Structures are given as structure tokens and as C-alpha cells.
Amino acid sequence: MTAPLRLTDRKRQAIVAAAITEFRANGFEVTSMDKIAATAGVSKRTVYNHFPSKEELFAEILHQLWASTVAQLDVGYTRERPLREQLRELLEAKMKMMSDANFLDLARVAIAATIHSPERAQDMVNRLSQREEGFTLWVRAAQEDGRLRGSDPAFAAHQIQSLLKAFAFWPQITLGQPPLDATSQANVIESAIDLFLAGYEIPLSPQP
Structure with a gap:
């Protein structure tokens, strides 16, 4: 209790x-x-x-914002599992975070407060980058395993996460749109995975 x-x-x-x-x-x-x-x-x-x-x-408000993201992107790369399956878990975790009303409230406060302070804005960007490092590590592991193309895992991770933010974060923050419903969330996630894998996935060689 x-x-x-x-x-x-x-x-x-x-x-x-x-x-x-x-x-x-x-x-x-x-x-x-x-x-x-x-x-x-x-x-x-x-x-x-x-x-x-x-x-x-x-x-303290920023601390609460960062703390609310601790559980996200806690999926390590696994060679035996399909990339799409792993990516879906990663993106579903991020989507869940971005759909949380408390997270959106804190994000609005943080972004509004940084507009007139470059120092605060840079600190926020740095903290967000640190919180998204888990996704970058996943991409790096998949690249090192020969499953994904590219030499800049941070760039690739930023690309796919930006696809989610374009629909499920920035419209809610800047335009006051409601969070996406479950069907729209799933559509955005699957579309982001399609685009990401089309550009980065290295097809597995057929077994002899």
C-alpha cells in the first residue's frame, strides 16, 4: 500500500x-x-x-518532463527478431508517451518558456537528445549487425522519430489538436516503419 x-x-x-x-x-x-x-x-x-x-x-517542471520519458524506447536490438516487430515496439512506446496529456502539458510549458531564452532552448534540446539515445543505440546495433544501411545511427533514429512527431506531437503542441485515436496512431506507426525500412533495411540473403 x-x-x-x-x-x-x-x-x-x-x-x-x-x-x-x-x-x-x-x-x-x-x-x-x-x-x-x-x-x-x-x-x-x-x-x-x-x-x-x-x-x-x-x-523542476523540465525534470518531470524528462522523467515521464524514462520508460520509453527501452527495447534492445535482438538479431533473432524481425526488424519491423522491434521497430513497432519502439514506436508504440514513443507514441504512448506523446499521447499522454501530462507529457503534452509539460512540453507546451517547456517550449513556450524557451522561446525567449536561447540558453533554455539549447538545454531542452540537449536533454531530449539524451532521452532519445535508446533509439539511436538500437539503430547502431542493427547497422553493426548488417541489417540496416547507413553510417549515422543518430540521423536515422531522428528521421523515424520525426515521422511520428509530425503527426502526434507538433500538431498537438502548436495547434492544440487532440491526440491521435488508436487507429490513426497505428497507421502513422506502420507508415513510418514502411518508409524507414524502405530506405535502410538490408534484405537478408536467402538461405542455401
Whole structure:
């Protein structure tokens, strides 16, 4: 049985939730710690006890965004399994993450807050790249095993993941479109796999 959260932990969660709400509504630059405290229903002193600055509060939101991606792309390359089957598992994991309402909320906040700060934007890009390294490792292993063409696994991994983001991430983030339904998700995944394998797969030699 999960132990109930301590009061201080509940307050911290309320502050982060309030910050996400305010950052989404008003942007990072305009949002004040006073407004976050009021929305969270706590004192400004309590906010500063948990987060000494608005930058550190934003960093916590980014941390939650990265933490929500930990379970994605946790599929290691297996020689004995068909490439399509392995790719489908990888892309289904990524699609599940991008369809999560909490992930999309956090991503909107992060992207909006980076518009006026090149430093924050670069940090976000670097962190996202690190989180997507699992896909790159899979592509590299398949290339080294002679199953995929190419010499730049990061480029190939970025290509196939971008095919998903074009339908299941950027329209939701920038245009407010709803997440794709299950049928559309499956269609996007299968189409991305078709395009990827058409460009990279090395056909297996027929057995004598």
C-alpha cells in the first residue's frame, strides 16, 4: 500500500501544478512567484522554501518532463527478431508517451518558456537528445549487425522519430489538436516503419 504524501510533499506538488497552469496561461516571463503561490493556495514563503527562484521551479517542471520519458524506447536490438516487430515496439512506446496529456502539458510549458531564452532552448534540446539515445543505440546495433544501411545511427533514429512527431506531437503542441485515436496512431506507426525500412533495411540473403 502506498504511503500518503507528507504535507510538505503535497504542497510541493501543488506549487509545480500551479506553475504549469500559470506558465501555460501567461508565459514564463510574465508569471510571478506571487501568482504561483496564490494559485497553489500557499504562502510565497512556502514557494521559496521549495524553489529559491522561478528558474529552479522551471527546472523542476523540465525534470518531470524528462522523467515521464524514462520508460520509453527501452527495447534492445535482438538479431533473432524481425526488424519491423522491434521497430513497432519502439514506436508504440514513443507514441504512448506523446499521447499522454501530462507529457503534452509539460512540453507546451517547456517550449513556450524557451522561446525567449536561447540558453533554455539549447538545454531542452540537449536533454531530449539524451532521452532519445535508446533509439539511436538500437539503430547502431542493427547497422553493426548488417541489417540496416547507413553510417549515422543518430540521423536515422531522428528521421523515424520525426515521422511520428509530425503527426502526434507538433500538431498537438502548436495547434492544440487532440491526440491521435488508436487507429490513426497505428497507421502513422506502420507508415513510418514502411518508409524507414524502405530506405535502410538490408534484405537478408536467402538461405542455401
